[in-house]
Amino acid sequence: MSDHTHRQELGRFLRTRRLRLSPEEAGLPPNDFTKRRTKGLRREEVAALAGISLPWYTSLEQGKDINVSDQVLDSLARVFRLNREERHHLRVLADPRRLALIPENNVPEVSSSLGFLLNQMPLCPAYISDSRMNVLAWNSLAFAVFGPFGTMDSRERNIIWRLFILPDYRAMFVDWQTLTAALLGHFRVMYSQHLEDPWYAEFIAEMTEKSPEFAAMWEDYEVRCASRHPQTLAHPEAGLLNLSNLVMPVQDGSGQFLHVYTPDSDDGSIERLERLALQTKEAR
Structure with missing residues (x-):
């Protein structure tokens, strides 16, 4: 793993947080902020608020090789008003040794027990993904709801690619913007944990x-680790489906995730999903 890569990503993260925080939000005394040429805080303001020197903070934001104490990280998190997930992200980037990386197989394989589990959920769309957010396996209802996933080496297996590139797939999601921001935030976390993997750089490019x-959304640098992404789909056959997506890491060292979609119990989504499941079964 390249420490330089982690330092560069840390600098990028700090810079985005500095530029998105206004002087007023940071609690600075009132001034004529309208004359500023750039948005957000200046580096010297961050340094003063965090109680560190300007050259030291500048070096940190530029990705130079310097050691960062927990006290300094806490000060920066306080200045930037980071949430819990962003604080964790900051600490991992500052010291990758904090992260116990999950070893992954070269060939992503779904265990027979997971495959069996998928098929035991006939009324819930479900699939398995890897740390790159590629879909590895799915049940018949996931196929009926989300459409074909393509071959193993196809980009159609990637959740992010599908949301941005496939017009028909994208059109199904009523609140596409919110969903995509959440998934990109999760993808950012995965990327930060696998900076040594060239696949991510190639895919992002x-x-x-x-x-x-x-x-634009990647440049915004959203960080989220939420395991639930509520989704409303305007399905071409089933109609409106309100689904809650539960994402659970598979605790077998594979780095895989189980995604299970459960329908809303009050708006008819259960009945519409049941009809779609029946149609799928009869079409076999």
Whole structure:
């Protein structure tokens, strides 16, 4: 793993947090902030608020090789008003040794027990993904709800790629913007834990080139680790489906995740999903 890569990512993270925080939000005394040429805080203001020197903070933001104490990290988290997930992200980037990386197999395989579990949920769409957010296996109802996932080496297996590149898939999600921001935040966490994997850099570069929306949202640097992403789908056959998505890490050292979608119990989503499941069964 390259420490330089982690330092560069740390600097990028600090810079985005500095630029998104206004002087007023940081509690600075009133001044004529309208004359500023750039948005957010200046580096010297961050240094003063955190109680550290300007050259030291500048070096940190530039990705230079310096040691960072927990006290300094706590001060920066306080200045930037980081939430719990962002604080964890900051600490991992500052010291990758804090993160116990999960070893992954070179060939992503879904265990037979997981495959069996998928097929025991006939009324809940469910699938298995890896740390790159590629779909590895799914049950029949997930196929009926989300459509074909393509071959193993296809980009159609990637959840992020599908949301930005496939027009018909994207059109199903009523609140596409909120869902995509949440998933990109989760993808950012996965990326920060696998900075040594060249796949991520290649994928991000490809997505940035193909989708201006991805480029803008990736630059915004959202960090989220939420295990639930409520989704409302305007399904072409089933109609409106309100689903809650529970994401559970598979505790077998594979780095895989189990995604289970449960329908809303009050708005008819259960009945509509049941009809879709029956249609799928009869079509076999």
